[in-house]
Amino acid sequence: MRNKHIGLGLFSLLVYIFLLGPLLIISATSFEPGTVLKFPPSGFSLQWYQNIFKVELFPQTFKTSIVISLLGNLLALLLGVPAAYALSRFSFRGKDTLNAIFLSPVLIPGIVLGFTMLKYLIVVYHLPIYTGLLIGHTVIMLPFIIRVIGSSLSSFDFAIEEAALSLGAGPLRTFFKVVLPNIRSGIIAAVLIAFLESFNNVDISLFMTGPGISTLPIQMLTYVENYFDPTIAAISMLLMILTAVLMFVIERLMGLSYFTKR
Incomplete structure (x- = not known):
């Protein structure tokens, strides 16, 4: 039994090394003082x-990514909160089909989804690039909004809502005064997860960006094609810190067990 536990411990250690090793290497190479990406670094520098x-393009594309993620999040919330509420509250014909449609952007390969949006939104309907990019990011955020808020609603006692209705509150007032405050932490967690998904997205953005409009991940990809210095490692380090902070906030709000329900 002791040998079995030792074997499991060694296996777990190897898994952690496999998962965290590349992140540690990138973090170390970001402090390389030379002009070439190298591990282990020959010194320490913040240059x-x-x-x-x-x-100039890094701050510019960072701003674009932030704006697209925030606006897309707002649109996804306007669509996702009512959808999650309807799917959790009511039983109706075609509910499973509708739920599958809402979650399909997660199941469809990003390259396929991005090419389809490029063909129809930009080529066929001639939408502006910025508008097409916003729609694309809204679509990929919607499943996360519905999934997380739906998980939060699954633990909500709808008898409270019915009590408020029986006491004379209207449906809208009940929704905004009773339902939403009780799932506030779920909404915040959904917004943070959807934000990360949008901000770090490459496949959709690769097809939907164009001249003068790009996101930070696409600009990083372009930079790597032309330069081999540690700048991208430095950006990656900052993005890892941002992701870790947001995941910590999500864990404090809801706990990761929320996302494994249903």
């Missing part, structure tokens, strides 16, 4: 973190 702000 490549400074270089992020010297390359």
Whole structure:
């Protein structure tokens, strides 16, 4: 039995090394003082973190990514909250089909989805690139909004809502005064997860960006094609810190067990 536990411990250690090793290597190489990405680094320098702000397109595309993620999040919330409520509250014909449609952007390969949006939104309907990019990011955020808020609603006692209705509150007032406050933590968690999905997205953005409009991940990809310095490692380090902070907030709000329900 003791040998079995030792074997499981060693296996778990190997898994952690496999998962965290690349992140640790990227973190170390971001402090390389030389002009070439190298591991282990030959010294310690913060010059490549400074270089992020010297390359004009990085702050510009960072702003675009933030705006697209926030606006897309707002649109996804306007669509996703009523959809999650209806799917959790009512039983009706075609409910499973509708739920599958809402979750399909997660199941369809990103390249296929991005090419389809490019063909129809930009080529066929001639939408502006910024509008098409916003629609694309809204679509990929919607499943996360519905899934997380739906998980939050699954633990909500709808008898409270019925009590409010029986006491004379209208449906809208009940929804905004009773239902939403009780799932507030779920909404915040959904917004944070959807934000991360949108901000780090590459496949949809690759097809939907165009001249003068790009997102930070696409600009990072373009930079790597032309330069081999540690600037991208420095950006990756900052993005890892941002992701870790947001995941910590999500865990404090709901706990990761919420996302394994249903």
